[in-house]
Amino acid sequence: MKVAICAAAVLAACATPMMAQAQSSVTLYGIIDNGIAYTNSVASSITTQGASRWSMQTGWGSGDRVGFTGREDLGGGLAAVFTLEMGFSAVNGTSSQGGRLFGRQAFVGLDSNTYGRFTMGRQYDFTFDYIAPMLSWLQFGSIYGAHVGDVDNTFQTVRLNNTVKYEVSPLQGLKLGAIYAFSNQAGGPDGQGFANNRAFGFGATYKRGGLHAAATYLQLDQPSAGQPGxxxxNGANGGEYTFSTAIFYNAGFVERQRIAAVGAGYDFGQLSVNAVFTDTHLNYRGDQSTRVDNYEVNTRYMFTPAISAGIGYIFTDASGFTGTGATSYASGSHPRWHQVNAGASYLLSKRTDLHASVVFQRQAGDAEATAINFFGPAGTNQKNQIAILAGLRHRF
Incomplete structure (x- = not known):
């Protein structure tokens, strides 16, 4: 009898970790995406002479990444969740997002079937979660097809540090969310303290049948306080304004950035159409300000389960302060840009595809700089910039 009891105890002890393991999961995932690109003109700055370039590029269809995501069932419809995701360049093996180990995402939280999802860490805001999936750069274009200067952060130039994020679904198809990113500073006068480099925002998205719609708002207070110097x-913005095509951020010291966005679309089966509007206000030191509105329409068609293609048009309308000296991107207060994104993909398997895209951008109005996302400005006396890309992407 004692032997039977001991044997049962040993079996129970062995089974306990197995049961816990069955209720938990950790997934390794990633994307590797390399290709060849041609650009008609690339320069080191807005005011220098550009030249054509052939180059190998990485992550241009989807940013290269490796990540871990996990979930543990805590019972009663509650689970612990986490994500750790790093970005890198598959061309040279270097880290992205300023060399951060987990620069894309790093958060932990709780997910409840009844009360929603609460997470803490480095996270996306709702312009990416709710609005970006309707944009051409994310659907079929490339990361170089983001809006001019990514002034509306729909490309997530700025990922938010020190965030608490809450999402809940009170009705079927409806999701509501709010996010706050701490400055991590003690109280103090203007330009310092609790509001110095903080951010907050909210969003709503609705999906039913083929219809999807979303609206978001994001505000960054004193985000340039996070720049080098x-x-x-250590606040919400960790110095991520620094790249050559961030022409609106480079125009001056940003004291406040406010972004409102709305979008809607419909999936008709093989065909999908989307329309998005974003309105961005930038307040600079010295009582200067800029307003930038982006209007995008795009469509995508699935010819077969393996072949798809799409095209999108973006009109960018800016007004106000346009910078000085080497950072000036306009001759007057009303620069405009036209941009066309086109792309196609062929699935070799569920995880591997060949893809190609074209991004064309043209100055209009008072604009004097053409700058396709990440490629660098076209340079002086260049009213048009075009990038043609083709590559191979593998997901795991």
């Missing part, structure tokens, strides 16, 4: 590099 700023007064708070």
């Amino acid at each position: 700023g007064s708070n590099p």
